[in-house]
Amino acid sequence: MSGRFPRRLPRHLTGRILGTALLLLGALVVLAPFLWMLSVSLKPADEIFTSDVHLIPNRIAWENYVTAVTTVPLGRFLLNGVIVCGGILVFQILFTVPCAYALAQRSFPGRSLLFGCVLAGLLVPFHVTAIPIFIGLAKLRLLDSYTALILPFIGSVFGIFLFRQFFARLPTALFDAARVDGLSEAAIVWRIALPLAWPAATAFAVFSVTAHWNDLFWPLVATTSPEIATPPRGILYFRDEEAGTDLGPLMAGATLVTAPLVILFLLAQRTFMRGVASGGLRG
Amino acid sequence: MMAPISRAWREGLTDLYLVGPTVLVLAALVFVPVLIVFVLSFTDYQLGDRSVTFVGFDQYVALFTDPIGRRAITNTLIYVAVMVPSSILLALLVATRLHGMAQWSPGLSRFLRAAYFLPVAATLVAMALAWQMMLHPSIGIVNMTLVRLGLPAPAWFSDRGLVIYTLALIGIWQTIGYNMVLFLAGLAVIPRHLYDAAEVDGVSSAWSRFWTVTWPMLGPTTLFVAVITATAGFRVFETVAALTGGGPAFASDTLVYALYREGFVYFKVGYASAITVVFFVFVALLTFIQYGLLQKRVHYR
Numbered sequence: 001m002s003g004r005f006p007r008r009l010p011r012h013l014t015g016r017i018l019g020t021a022l023l024l025l026g027a028l029v030v031l032a033p034f035l036w037m038l039s040v041s042l043k044p045a046d047e048i049f050t051s052d053v054h055l056i057p058n059r060i061a062w063e064n065y066v067t068a069v070t071t072v073p074l075g076r077f078l079l080n081g082v083i084v085c086g087g088i089l090v091f092q093i094l095f096t097v098p099c100a101y102a103l104a105q106r107s108f109p110g111r112s113l114l115f116g117c118v119l120a121g122l123l124v125p126f127h128v129t130a131i132p133i134f135i136g137l138a139k140l141r142l143l144d145s146y147t148a149l150i151l152p153f154i155g156s157v158f159g160i161f162l163f164r165q166f167f168a169r170l171p172t173a174l175f176d177a178a179r180v181d182g183l184s185e186a187a188i189v190w191r192i193a194l195p196l197a198w199p200a201a202t203a204f205a206v207f208s209v210t211a212h213w214n215d216l217f218w219p220l221v222a223t224t225s226p227e228i229a230t231p232p233r234g235i236l237y238f239r240d241e242e243a244g245t246d247l248g249p250l251m252a253g254a255t256l257v258t259a260p261l262v263i264l265f266l267l268a269q270r271t272f273m274r275g276v277a278s279g280g281l282r283g
Numbered sequence: 284m285m286a287p288i289s290r291a292w293r294e295g296l297t298d299l300y301l302v303g304p305t306v307l308v309l310a311a312l313v314f315v316p317v318l319i320v321f322v323l324s325f326t327d328y329q330l331g332d333r334s335v336t337f338v339g340f341d342q343y344v345a346l347f348t349d350p351i352g353r354r355a356i357t358n359t360l361i362y363v364a365v366m367v368p369s370s371i372l373l374a375l376l377v378a379t380r381l382h383g384m385a386q387w388s389p390g391l392s393r394f395l396r397a398a399y400f401l402p403v404a405a406t407l408v409a410m411a412l413a414w415q416m417m418l419h420p421s422i423g424i425v426n427m428t429l430v431r432l433g434l435p436a437p438a439w440f441s442d443r444g445l446v447i448y449t450l451a452l453i454g455i456w457q458t459i460g461y462n463m464v465l466f467l468a469g470l471a472v473i474p475r476h477l478y479d480a481a482e483v484d485g486v487s488s489a490w491s492r493f494w495t496v497t498w499p500m501l502g503p504t505t506l507f508v509a510v511i512t513a514t515a516g517f518r519v520f521e522t523v524a525a526l527t528g529g530g531p532a533f534a535s536d537t538l539v540y541a542l543y544r545e546g547f548v549y550f551k552v553g554y555a556s557a558i559t560v561v562f563f564v565f566v567a568l569l570t571f572i573q574y575g576l577l578q579k580r581v582h583y584r
Contacts, residue, residue, distance in 0.1 A: 015489065019380050020391075026377065027398040030456060034401060036424060037413035053424055099305035108298035114306065121313050123570055125518060127539050128563045131323065131546050131556055132316035135330070155308035185297045214406045216521045217539070221547045232408035236525060239412060247416055254409035265404035269397055272404060273464045 037258075041065070041251035048247050065256070067249035071241060074253055076227065077234030078260065084149045084230055085209045091154035092208060093194075093201070098186075100163030101193045105175050106185075115164070121157035127217065134221060148222040149230065153212065159204055166200040167193060199274075206268075206275025213261055231257040317563075323556035330550035342557035354533045355541040356561070358447050362537060363516035365451040366458070370512055371505065373455065374462030379497065381463070382470040396467070400460035407457060411525040414453050415440070440527055443534035450522050450535055458515060462508050469504030473497065503577065510573045517565050538562045 035055065040048055044061040047054075068074055102108065103115055133152050137143050142151070170193075178188050194201065212230075219233040226237050238253050265272045324342055326335045346352040377399055384392040402410065417423050418439040426436040439449040477496050486495050520539040523529060529536035529544065536544075538558060546555025 016387075020384070023377065023380050023384075023395055026373075027395050030399055030402060030459065033410055033413040033417060033456075034405070036417055037410075040416065049422060053427060095305045095308055098301040102298060102301040106298060106301070108295070108302070114302065117309070117314070121309060123567055124313055124317055124563070125514075125566055127518065127520075127542065128320060128559055129313060129316035130542075131552060131559060132319040133312065134547065135552070136316075138330070152312055155305055155312055157309065157313060160305065185301060189301070210404065214408070214521075216408050216524055217543065220524060221543065232406055232521070232525075235406075235409050235412065250412065251416065254412050257409040258406045261404050261406065262401065265401070266397070269393075269400075273396075273400060 034258075037251050037254055040247055041255045043248055045246065045248060061248060064248035064252040067246070068238070068252040068256060071249060072234060072238045072253070073226070074234065074238070074256055077229050077231045078256070080146075080228055080234070081213050081231045081260075083146060085212045087146065087150040088153045088212050089205055089208050091150065092156045092159050092204075095155050096159035097163055097194055097197075098189050100160045101167050101189050103160070103164045104167035105170070105172060105193075118157050118160050118164070122161060124157075126152070130218070130221060137222065144223050144225055144228070146228060149219060149228065152218065152222075156204075156208065159208070162200055162204050163197055166197045170196060202271050203275040206272050210261060210275075320556045320559050320563075323552055324560045326553045326556075328552045328556075330552055338553070342554050343561070345554060346557050346561065351533050351536065352541070352558075355529075355536045355538050355558070358535060359517060359519070359537045359565075361447050362451050362454065362519055363513055365448060366454040366516050367509060367512045369451075370455045370458045370462055371508055374459045374508070375466055375501075375505075377459065378463045378466035378470060379493065382467060396463070399463050402457045403460045407521045408525045410457075411453065411522045414456075414522075415526055418449065441531055443531055446527055446531065446535040450519065450527070453522050454516065454519060458512055462512060465508050465511075466501065466504060469501050470497070473500045506573060506576055510569050513569050514566055517562065517569075538565070 039055050039057065041064055042060050042062070043057040043064075044059055047057055047059070047061075103111060103118075129152075134143075137148050137151070142148050175188060175192070178192055179185075183191070214232060215230070216232040216236075219230045223229065223233065226234070229237060235253055235257050239250060325337055325339060327338045327341070328335045347356075377395075381392050381396055384395075417425050420426055420436065420438050420441070423439075425439075430436050437445055440446055473496065477500065478492060481492055481496050486492055518539055519537050520543065523535055523537055523540040524543070527535040529540050539562060542555050542558040542562065545551045545558060
């Protein structure tokens with residue numbers, strides 16, 4: 001566009017330079033907590049508590065990371081995060097995909113009522129259901145267990161909605177052909193529908209895993225034992241420990257807790273952004 | 284005559300095993316709990332009580348007359364009122380710039396996009412601790428810089444008048460990237476020819492192009508972004524729980540944190556249920572406003 005109006009070029013260029021400079025400055029502010037966290041996690045104590053501000057440590061203090069993983073069972077927290085997020089995701093797929101397939105590609109009495117309920121369910125934040133679910137788990141003596149962390153999330157209204165929208169766009173003829181070939185409906189769901197819905201499935205997986213890896217509310221409510229703490233809950237145990245006032249190890253711990261999802265994001269940015277943005281549909 | 288009946292039965296059974304388990308799960312984990320929380324909000328039930336007494340609207344009256352309860356509501360509203368417009372405005376600025384930049388420097392545009400999005404992917408509780416360290420009153424890098432510049436050094440988390448704005452600041456930081464992605468998606472579908480038409484009509488500066496084409500075309504996206512951000516704002520919990528515990532003196536107490544404290548620390552289930560219902564009403568209202576506005580005002584193609 002610069003070729004057509006050479007007279008305007010300088011103004012465009014100054015605008016572009018100014019805009020880019022502001023964007024870079026903004027990005028620096030957004031990245032500052034990450035950079036500073038990483039910097040402090042690698043600094044020895046005497047470099048942290050000083051008025052001399054510098055980003056790169058004079059001496060790299062790897063021992064902060066050793067302190068972090070030995071003061072509290074940080075490895076255990078991360079493993080708990082994997083178990084809880086993995087468990088939730090597996091159950092969510094098991095429950096939502098067949099239901100979404102039936103809603104999109106089959107007709108049965110009460111189908112529109114069920115879909116209406118799904119849409120209504122999208123309105124309900126988890127916090128609204130927390131008290132009754134907590135009481136129910138307490139009565140079943142299931143609190144403070146992996147079950148308590150996984151069970152409340154096994155049915156995802158949002159998952160049903162997302163998969164249903166995807167399946168509804170697939171041609172009915174495709175599924176009819178599979179039926180003519182003698183496939184059972186269960187086989188159609190798992191061997192045809194789910195593989196076709198891979199983009200929806202990865203988006204949903206990213207959404208689900210980020211939501212539950214980062215959640216603090218429910219682990220705080222439903223668990224009291226550090227042995228089953230998820231990463232966000234665990235890092236607060238660390239902070240509240242005696243050693244938690246040591247900023248170096250604390251930031252090393254925070255870095256280790258943040259790292260898995262950040263690395264996952266950097267490896268699969270496009271999928272990640274689509275997945276997290278799809279969560280917006282929950283409105 | 285037998286065959287079609289048994290076939291209908293088979294089909295019915297298939298529907299049942301595809302849909303049935305999920306219906307039960309949703310009923311048990313979403314719909315019944317919502318009903319229960321409404322009922323509990325009209326009782327004075329405390330965890331461990333053997334019987335339940337209905338007290339009508341007493342819990343709601345208590346919530347709206349108790350200074351601490353009102354504090355939680357006004358704090359949440361302040362948080363939303365500060366966080367939502369700032370986050371949307373900044374995300375819009377970043378997205379329009381990055382959208383243009385994608386044409387002359389796709390690499391830099393992608394890098395900046397990832398940078399702004401990073402807080403969305405990061406674990407908020409861990410990053411809250413990083414913010415706590417940066418905003419430490421004496422040894423935090425922010426205040427050290429301010430002092431060096433001869434500016435006052437605020438007590439970000441212990442100043443009662445300031446703490447909710449500090450949390451809103453972290454909220455803005457955390458949501459810009461998310462909203463930027465939604466705006467970029469909205470910008471990507473604005474047809475190129477609208478800009479050409481505007482150019483023909485004499486709209487030449489970037490500023491007027493934005494107001495004649497981009498802004499009206501982004502109407503639905505902006506509304507969507509506003510509702511999502513506001514919903515996230517009403518849900519603020521992680522930063523409060525990790526950094527302030529609602530303090531000092533309830534100056535950063537919010538609805539979800541109050542619901543957590545009253546329900547799961549003090550086990551005042553009836554009162555916490557009333558807080559839950561008020562929270563739910565705020566969130567549901569947002570969605571209804573969104574539908575209402577979509578019907579009426581916003582340009583939609």
